[in-house]
Amino acid sequence: MFLNSKMLAVCIVALLYVSGVRAQNAASFKTDKVLLKKFEGEFKSASAQYQLLAQRLKPDRFPKTYYAKTDSLETSNSGWWCSGFYPGTLLYLYEQTKNKALLTEAHRILKSLTKEQYNKTTHDLGFMMYCSFGNALQIAPKPEYKEILINSAKSLCTRFDPKVGCIKSWDSNKPEFLVIIDNMMNLELLFWATRVTGDSSYYKIAVTHANTTMQNHFRPDYSSYHVINYNPETGAVQQKRTAQGYANESAWARGQAWGLYGYTVMYRETKDKKYLDQAQHLARFILKHPNLPKDKIPYWDFNAPNIPNALRDASAGAVMASALLELCKYADQVDGRTYYSAAQTMLRSLMAAPYLAKAGTNGGFILQHSVGHIPQGTEIDVPLTYADYYYVEAMIRYKNLNK
Numbered sequence: 001m002f003l004n005s006k007m008l009a010v011c012i013v014a015l016l017y018v019s020g021v022r023a024q025n026a027a028s029f030k031t032d033k034v035l036l037k038k039f040e041g042e043f044k045s046a047s048a049q050y051q052l053l054a055q056r057l058k059p060d061r062f063p064k065t066y067y068a069k070t071d072s073l074e075t076s077n078s079g080w081w082c083s084g085f086y087p088g089t090l091l092y093l094y095e096q097t098k099n100k101a102l103l104t105e106a107h108r109i110l111k112s113l114t115k116e117q118y119n120k121t122t123h124d125l126g127f128m129m130y131c132s133f134g135n136a137l138q139i140a141p142k143p144e145y146k147e148i149l150i151n152s153a154k155s156l157c158t159r160f161d162p163k164v165g166c167i168k169s170w171d172s173n174k175p176e177f178l179v180i181i182d183n184m185m186n187l188e189l190l191f192w193a194t195r196v197t198g199d200s201s202y203y204k205i206a207v208t209h210a211n212t213t214m215q216n217h218f219r220p221d222y223s224s225y226h227v228i229n230y231n232p233e234t235g236a237v238q239q240k241r242t243a244q245g246y247a248n249e250s251a252w253a254r255g256q257a258w259g260l261y262g263y264t265v266m267y268r269e270t271k272d273k274k275y276l277d278q279a280q281h282l283a284r285f286i287l288k289h290p291n292l293p294k295d296k297i298p299y300w301d302f303n304a305p306n307i308p309n310a311l312r313d314a315s316a317g318a319v320m321a322s323a324l325l326e327l328c329k330y331a332d333q334v335d336g337r338t339y340y341s342a343a344q345t346m347l348r349s350l351m352a353a354p355y356l357a358k359a360g361t362n363g364g365f366i367l368q369h370s371v372g373h374i375p376q377g378t379e380i381d382v383p384l385t386y387a388d389y390y391y392v393e394a395m396i397r398y399k400n401l402n403k
């Protein structure tokens with residue numbers, strides 16, 4: 001069929017309109033070429049650090065943190081909530097450098113992690129199994145990884161209670177059903193499981209959990225509580241409190257980061273606009289907060305009592321950077337650029353002193369100055385595996401956005 005000139009004109013106008021609307025909505029980002037180039041060196045030095053870390057690990061042990069004063073590496077078994085980050089980081093770095101030693105080490109440690117697919121005592125299976133086997137499936141797939149991940153999703157779902165509308169985070173002997181904001185990070189595994197199996201029950205559980213959390217975990221300013229204690233019989237909220245933050249009513253920095261990342265994933269997986277709105281509200285809370293320092297690496301709690309002398313939490317900064325580098329793709333031009341630019345500042349900060357460790361130091365961890373659990377007095381101002389994981393992920397996201 002031939003187009004007459006009138007039809008051709010209509011088509012051209014329509015095309016121009018569609019591309020104009022697209023250009024108006026999607027943000028375009030100004031690449032910092034120097035930063036991008038630095039990443040290549042950074043992937044190599046991070047790989048060297050992780051090979052150093054690997055040398056110190058005993059069989060079946062996973063890195064937890066490192067204490068410079070005593071030159072001691074603290075490790076865990078595979079059941080610790082962080083066991084997926086070390087293999088996940090090795091795989092990310094292998095993807096970037098093609099250094100085979102990293103893949104060999106990832107294979108070794110994944111073997112020790114495999115049994116956790118049947119662990120029904122934790123809600124952290126998303127962190128443990130999706131950051132590890134999920135990355136492995138993308139980067140260096142083996143047929144058995146799918147089954148391991150499906151079993152992990154099944155184990156996670158055993159902790160879902162329809163009365164409460166949530167996956168239980170922590171077990172308790174008291175009549176309480178405890179859910180923490182961190183749990184938003186475990187839902188990505190469930191979306192994957194529905195995609196692969198065609199069974200929508202995983203998807204429905206993830207959506208129900210996210211909706212219940214949206215209803216109960218957030219304050220009017222969109223900061224989040226850490227822990228919600230539900231009545232296991234009725235599903236009613238019986239307490240809102242913290243465990244790892246400064247106070248029940250404070251905004252624990254990593255909790256804000258988990259929420260931001262979690263609702264960004266919710267939007268990616270469902271395309272339901274209410275999750276995008278939620279993620280943007282959370283981003284605004286973080287980025288406009290008067291206590292967010294200039295380098296955009298947050299204090300461990302936005303309401304820590306001794307700001308500006310409070311400790312920073314590099315892990316929260318790394319999670320936020322990675323989340324913002326995804327959220328910027330879904331937002332309009334103005335907001336997208338704000339998120340991108342904030343993430344860029346976070347990455348520039350993390351890539352320099354005092355956060356980035358000098359080669360050969362820090363027990364092989366990449367970043368310094370994270371905070372695990374101040375109220376409990378553990379992992380204070382130390383390196384942590386999840387700071388490294390989300391830092392490397394953020395660099396990869398930045399690089400991929402600029403391809």
Ligand code: GLY
Pocket residue numbers: 182244254372
């Ligand atoms: N509870 C996991 C965290 O420390 O963020």
